[in-house]
Each structure stands twice: as C-alpha cells, then as structure tokens.
Amino acid sequence: MVCVSLLHRHVQRPHPLGKVFGEDALQRFRGHRRPFGCVARTLAPRRRPRRGGLRHRIFHPFPSWTKRVSLGAPRGSWQAKRITMRVPYTRLNRAELDRQLSPSQSAKDFTGVLARHAAETASLDADGALRRWRDVAYGPGARQRYDVTAPKGAAGLPCLAFIHGGFWQEGSKAWSGFAARPFAQAGWAHVGLGYTLAPEATLSEIVDEIAAALIHLRAHAVEYGIDPDRIVLVGHSAGAHLAAAILTGLGGEPLAGAMAGYVLVSGVYDLAPVAASYVNDKMGLSPGEAERLSPLLYWPAADRPVHLLIGAEEPDAFRQQSEALALLWGRELRRISLTRCPGRDHFDILDELARPGSESWIRIQRMGQGG
Template sequence: MLYRGFTQEELEQEYSPSSMIGGDLTPYLASYSALSAQARSEIRMQENRSYGDSPTQVLDFFPAPGANAPLHVFIHGGYWQALSQRESAPMAPVLHENGQAFATLNYTLAPDARLGQMVDECRTALLWLASQAETLGFDPSNITLSGHSAGAHLVAMVMATSSKAFAQAGLRVRNVILISGIYDLVPICLTSVNDPLQLTKVEIHDFSPCLNLPAPGPRYRVTVAERDTPEFIRQSRDYAELLRKAGHSVSFDLQKGKHHFDIIMPSGTFLSSRTD
C-alpha cells in the first residue's frame, strides 16, 4: 500500500484524469487549440510578449474593451510537462465580453525546469504585467488569478510566496480561482507523473500548497469537476478546508456533469468571482 491504502495501479489511475474519459485526450486538446486560435483571430491581442530572457518566458495578452479594466490571468495545466499559452485561451472571449483584460502565461516545462523555477517564472510574469499595466490598459490593483490542474498548483504556490513582491509592485490579487488542482505532491512522487519531475523530499515539502498556505486577503474559489477522479476531488475539498481554517474567504464547489478536461471550456468557471 503506497498512499492512503492505494495499490500502485490504483494510485496511477487516481492521478490520471484521462482515466475518467476513456483515456483519449485528443478531442479536448484539439478544442483548446481551436478555441484559442479563434480567440486570437477575433480579439486584437499581443502574442508572445516576453516577460523574461528565455524563449519559454512569454505570455499572450488580450486587452479589455475599455481602459483601466480588471485583469484575469490564467496559468495552464498539463502536469507541469505539457501544453503552453497557445492552447490556453478558450476563455478569452467570455472575459473580454465581461469587460476584463486577459493574459495567459507560458512557463518552462519539466524536465527542463524544476517546480521552483516554474513558480518563479509565473511570479515574474505577474510582476512584469504589473510594470506594464498603464501601457496595457488594466488596473494592477484588480487582478483575478486562475489556474487549471498543474496550473492551479502553480497559482496556489505563487500566492503562498509572493505577497511582499506583489505589494511592492502595486499588484493586488483580489480573486483566486483554483480549478481541478493538485495541492499535495506526496502522491505525485509515487506515480509515473514524477518521471520528468524527479521531485526531491525538499521540493515535495516546499511546493505542496497544503503545507504552504498563503496569507489571507483574496477571495478563493476552489472548484473541481464532478467527473474528476476521487483523489482530485478530495485534494480540492481538503485544500479549501485548509484555507477556511486559516481565515481565508473561500468557497468550494463541484461542477456537475463536468470532467477534468471540459471544466475549462467557456463557462461560468471564470466569471464566478467579483471584479470590482
């Protein structure tokens, strides 16, 4: 028994979200790509803006219809080893119609980067955005930060490690939306997901959100798909409860009929938090 009474085979299945949809991700990845391409064609936007020196340190920015708008920033999933900002803008038109600017971040993937570097890159991207707020036309004191799957993990860790840097930059995250995320890395290191990550004991401790809670301030929404695996649902529920006990404003919800891969399709997932 490896973790919480699971066998190796059971643990692999619990941490394989595709096991809930028959194992074929292809239609959903194709939808992400097509909807993102459609968003780029419909909205005048800025592609591959560099926030650092590496070719992987880029983001796509979709301006709001009006000036001084709220900004929504999204960090994509892919188990820290797949996808990019290019496939991660299906929600851009919905947010644009809602009067928000939108940025979708790219970061260096495993095995070329360790988790700490990914967290640092996401923080750096947010600080770069804050430094460009006047030029880009958004309000840096009115940020919503969201992430899906591994992206939710990165969002949680950015929030746990960046309060001082954000305050100094005049960046205020008012809302955090965590979607079908991972908040405890212990089971990850026991599955094949760890092959490109090669997590150390120190990394498992230092980059598990359940062990590194942020300071209170933003409003948190922890959401997960009804058709996620039981372990993904448990991790989300447990993390929401940890936030609540730590004094955060937090809600938890299970999205009926959704699974791990369609929960980020254009929907109320990204419009459930205040932007005022």
C-alpha cells in the same frame, strides 16, 4: 495513537507514514517559517509564523482535528467537522495511484476539449473587436512569454490571468485563450501565461517563473489597458498548484496580496502523492522539495478570495486535493468557496469558466470588482 498539542499556528503535521517532521517552538522563535511537515533545512527563512493561542490536536496516521468549519462563513458560526490535514495515498498501490493521477483515462474526450480550446485561442487573432499582444517576453527563456487579449478602446480593465496545466511537463499558453472572448465581451482583459516545462526546469524554477510573469504583467499592465490591482489568477491542474503557490508566498509575499483573487481548478496541493507516482519520473521531485512546494502545507500569505472548482467525474485523487485545501484554508480566509460540478471531468470543467452565468463566472466577476 500519537497526540501533539500546539500553541501556535505554525502547526507541525505528521507525515502520512506516521513520522512527525518539522520543528518545535524553538524554530518559531528564530523567526523561520517552514511548511507543515517540512524537514529541517529544506526551506530558507522567508516569513515569520503567525502567532495565535489556538490549540490543535493532531492524530496518527492521517492527521486530522475536530474544528469548526463552514466555507466562507464568519468565524464563530461554523459547524464542527473533522478535517483531513493530508491527502491520503499510502494505501494505494503504484498502479492505482498512477491511474488516479492520469485524468485523461477517465475523461470523456480530453483530446477534443484541448483541440477546441486551441482552435478558440487561435481564432482570437482574427477578431476585429479585440487587441492582441502575442509572446510578450518576461524572461529570456523560449517559453517565458504571455499573450494578452483585451477589448479595443478600453482602459482600467480587470484581468483574468490563466496558468495552463499538464503536470508541469506538457501544455501551452496556445490552449489558454478559450475564455478570452466571453471575458472581453464582459469588459475584461485576458492573459495566457507560459512557462518552461519540466524536466528542462525544476518545479521551484517554474514557481519563480510564474512569479516573474505576474510581476512583469503588473509593471506593464497600463500598456494593455489593465488595472494592475484587479488581476484574478486562475490555474488549471498543475497550473492551479502554481496559482496556489503564489498565494502561499512561495513567489514572494507581496505578490500574494497583489492579486485580486484566485481560482483553482482541479489542482494538486499536496505533492506527496504526485511524487510517489509516474509524474515524478520526469519531474524528479525529492521528498524535501515535494514538501516545500506543497501549498496545502502553508497558510495563505494574504486574505484574498479563493474559489476552488472540481468536476464530479474526476478521480478521487483530484477531488480529495481540492476538498482538503478548502477545509484547511477555510480557517484563514474570509472568502473561500468550493464548487463540485456534476457531469464535468478534469478537462471539460474548464468550460465553466467561459460560460456566462455559471457560479464560477459570477465569482470571478465579483473578484474583479473587489468583492
């Protein structure tokens, strides 16, 4: 067993195979901030690490520590629990890992859900109570576009900005407006964000595109009747990874704090299992890039409310991702919650966002109100 004691919050973390990557206190004094477990020179200097006097004990082979955790509870009132710092996967063979990271295999009717969401999105154009701005360009790429939906005659609206999933290789903003109508009826605007798909774009470039889209949206928000300080960023599956990457500062630290809140639905936050699966056949993630772009290996760059949502019928590989992020980020965030929805799978879990009165709906409404 390997035990490492650390005196600051830039915590070195063992790789699932047992080797400790990262750098020691010398790197901290140089002002660099690397993700936990990141190999040297894979991340350019971006942020200074937070200072702190906490001591953590990290254990091999899957790092964990015993500490006080209760999601959203004030510090000092937490109950002791053991936290898994990385998402374990090395004991799974390739076939099992591929199966667990193929949510369509366990979903009840994923094609039906996607078709229903696409039909609902297309029907928004004919709704006379709504204003629509289609294919607003935030960059030169064909998919660097977003769609805006807002109730007529309103200004200063809170906004739900949605990032679709598809393991960064599939999907479209044409599916993203499934919740636009109920939110418009509640006095919200809705934005469906598009981005270039892999392998045409690398994952690093996709993260940069989402950041560019949000910066553009904030700059033009008043034109759509949106309050730029009340944008709640919501992502599903790969889109949840992209939203979490924004909160870690990978799209620029100021942008992380500019969002009113984050809703992460059925996401992947530790990319090591993804890089070892069929998903990487097209993505081409290197080990260093998978480490550098894993939100689980960063502290949040801003203290914003975060709500994680996961279906109880999803594969273990997805449920473990959300649980690990909730437990780790619960140390840093004052407002974080995790909801496991009975009877929901990886796709119909999205219907919780469009259901007025659901826990996720209520939490999003509070984020839009600044709570």
